[in-house]
Amino acid sequence: MVMMNRGAVYEVLxxxxxxxPPAATVMGVCLPEEGEGLLHxxxxxxxxxMRSAAIAMLTRRNPTLFPGPLMLxxxxxxxxxxxxxxxxxxxxxxxxxxxxxxxxxxIYPKIxxxxxxxxxxPNLTIWHNKIxxxxxxxxxCHFANVTLKIIRGGTNCFTIALCxxxxxxxxxxxxxxVGAEKIARFAEILRLVKKEGVKPLYAGQGIIPSGWAQxxxxxxxxxxxxxxxxxNGLSHHGLSHDLEHGLxxxxx
Amino acid sequence: xxxxxxxxxxGFKEYLPREYQDLVDDGPFGRERKVSEVGSFxxxxxxxxxxAGCAMTLFIRTAIVALPxxxxxxxxxxxxxxxLVLSQTAVPFIYGNYGDTNAVASGLKRGLAIxxxxxxxxVVVMAGDGGLADIGFSAVMHSxxxxxxxxxxxxxxxxxxxxxxxxxxxxQRGAILKMAPLGKKFEKMDMMGxxxxxxxxxxxxxxxxxxxRVANTIRKAVLIARxxxxxxxxxxxxxxxxxxxxxPKVMDDARMIEQQRxxxxxYFTDEAKSYWEHYERExxxxxGPDGESED
Numbered sequence: 001m002v003m004m005n006r007g008a009v010y011e012v013l014x015x016x017x018x019x020x021p022p023a024a025t026v027m028g029v030c031l032p033e034e035g036e037g038l039l040h041x042x043x044x045x046x047x048x049x050m051r052s053a054a055i056a057m058l059t060r061r062n063p064t065l066f067p068g069p070l071m072l073x074x075x076x077x078x079x080x081x082x083x084x085x086x087x088x089x090x091x092x093x094x095x096x097x098x099x100x101x102x103x104x105x106x107i108y109p110k111i112x113x114x115x116x117x118x119x120x121x122p123n124l125t126i127w128h129n130k131i132x133x134x135x136x137x138x139x140x141c142h143f144a145n146v147t148l149k150i151i152r153g154g155t156n157c158f159t160i161a162l163c164x165x166x167x168x169x170x171x172x173x174x175x176x177x178v179g180a181e182k183i184a185r186f187a188e189i190l191r192l193v194k195k196e197g198v199k200p201l202y203a204g205q206g207i208i209p210s211g212w213a214q215x216x217x218x219x220x221x222x223x224x225x226x227x228x229x230x231x232n233g234l235s236h237h238g239l240s241h242d243l244e245h246g247l248x249x250x251x252x
Numbered sequence: 253x254x255x256x257x258x259x260x261x262x263g264f265k266e267y268l269p270r271e272y273q274d275l276v277d278d279g280p281f282g283r284e285r286k287v288s289e290v291g292s293f294x295x296x297x298x299x300x301x302x303x304a305g306c307a308m309t310l311f312i313r314t315a316i317v318a319l320p321x322x323x324x325x326x327x328x329x330x331x332x333x334x335x336l337v338l339s340q341t342a343v344p345f346i347y348g349n350y351g352d353t354n355a356v357a358s359g360l361k362r363g364l365a366i367x368x369x370x371x372x373x374x375v376v377v378m379a380g381d382g383g384l385a386d387i388g389f390s391a392v393m394h395s396x397x398x399x400x401x402x403x404x405x406x407x408x409x410x411x412x413x414x415x416x417x418x419x420x421x422x423x424q425r426g427a428i429l430k431m432a433p434l435g436k437k438f439e440k441m442d443m444m445g446x447x448x449x450x451x452x453x454x455x456x457x458x459x460x461x462x463x464x465r466v467a468n469t470i471r472k473a474v475l476i477a478r479x480x481x482x483x484x485x486x487x488x489x490x491x492x493x494x495x496x497x498x499x500p501k502v503m504d505d506a507r508m509i510e511q512q513r514x515x516x517x518x519y520f521t522d523e524a525k526s527y528w529e530h531y532e533r534e535x536x537x538x539x540g541p542d543g544e545s546e547d
Binding site: 073083103 | 254256257258259260261262263264267268269270272298299300301336339340341342345
């Protein structure tokens with residue numbers, strides 16, 4: 001790996017990294033092989049990458065799934081097969097929202113950040129909904145790369161890329177070659193980490209449809225609605241705790 | 253790029269934004285739509301950031317309705333106002349570099365013909381006068397000389413509207429613009445004549461004062477390009493900002509220009525004429541005498 005100034009290894013952490021963060025690949029982060037995954041830019045086992053992703057989705061604020069066109073549109077058997085395990089994953093994450101990226105058309109002059117995420121300005125959706133953990137799945141790689149970089153540049157969101165191809169260096173956690181089987185495996189790992197004691201931040205809630213009422217109902221209480229925030233060593237990256245402790249002046 | 257691509261995967265429909273649900277349920281895909289039906293179905297053109305009163309937007313909106321097989325069409329544009337609408341429309345869109353639209357379209361059309369042998373895929377270049385007559389002139393002419401089977405639509409606002417009002421080759425002689433304060437010193441380029449010289453199969457000049465005429469012209473151009481050879485539509489789409497046309501007067505200006513120097517005209521090669529007559533005959537047999545045209 002490329003060594004940074006003062007000998008530090010480059011880590012892909014939740015941002016905000018600032019405008020124009022370096023592409024992780026330029027900083028020496030390599031793509032994982034089959035059976036491996038990426039966690040914060042390090043190659044780890046697929047299992048470890050998925051576990052960290054599962055913990056982030058269960059314990060960070062406003063976890064959200066971003067299904068892309070390769071997930072949303074049933075144009076192949078492969079795509080249609082992934083639907084059932086996708087919703088299995090969604091059901092395992094209490095309080096999860098599903099905000100689609102139906103295509104890559106720019107959306108100007110105004111995006112509805114509660115209803116959609118767009119690769120031209122994904123940060124708007126992350127900011128508006130105060131999303132601190134998200135999964136990109138079924139997004140074509142070149143748009144996923146742009147999206148992940150913008151999110152890392154301007155938000156404190158923990159990004160997870162479940163990629164059908166080679167994986168993504170700019171995600172905090174990424175697994176390659178993800179088909180229906182690996183999505184189902186992710187659901188299994190979500191169940192496993194809960195069984196091991198990780199308490200979901202929004203325990204008891206189901207899939208939350210996006211909308212103003214839901215956003216409002218989620219706001220406010222430090223430590224989550226159930227007071228069940230688990231310090232798992234992941235959320236110290238970024239601003240999650242600062243916001244929890246009252247610096248969130250954007251709170252509605 | 254087929255009806256398959258607008259089939260929602262199981263379970264996801266309720267999560268799609270409303271406009272996508274409308275596109276799936278009642279969009280322009282899978283059947284031809286008429287201009288007279290506008291307002292009764294979800295159009296492919298979405299919200300856009302074009303200027304209020306822009307005639308180009310009206311033209312593009314009408315042209316998109318007229319495309320004979322939207323789910324089998326790729327549009328290529330380039331820098332300029334038009335792409336602000338086109339890139340947000342529910343049709344595959346390629347943003348070509350300034351000047352290479354017709355080169356990109358040539359390769360794309362040939363590639364699609366190889367990839368989809370049994371299914372016609374339409375390629376339509378829609379770009380401004382700067383993109384086609386000035387910077388893209390070489391690629392446009394050579395695509396015509398090579399008889400590439402796609403449609404070129406010029407959104408002719410007679411100015412570089414997006415960059416502050418420079419004169420283009422299509423600007424009228426004597427026109428004074430913000431960045432051409434002494435007035436243009438040369439004649440407007442005769443792209444219709446050049447198209448004819450290059451052997452373009454169907455050439456039309458149109459102003460968006462009559463929506464059904466615009467629709468029929470575009471449909472004709474795309475279908476002839478599919479079967480015969482290159483087609484060219486030149487549309488007057490005024491820039492009300494750079495030409496200081498008051499918003500409510502945009503269509504008055506269009507009618508005036510149409511009467512003065514931009515009247516509707518079309519030209520067919522013999523082959524295109526024969527194809528089109530055959531096409532119309534067949535269509536009338538299927539749909540009856542009123543089934544063909546919206547005019």
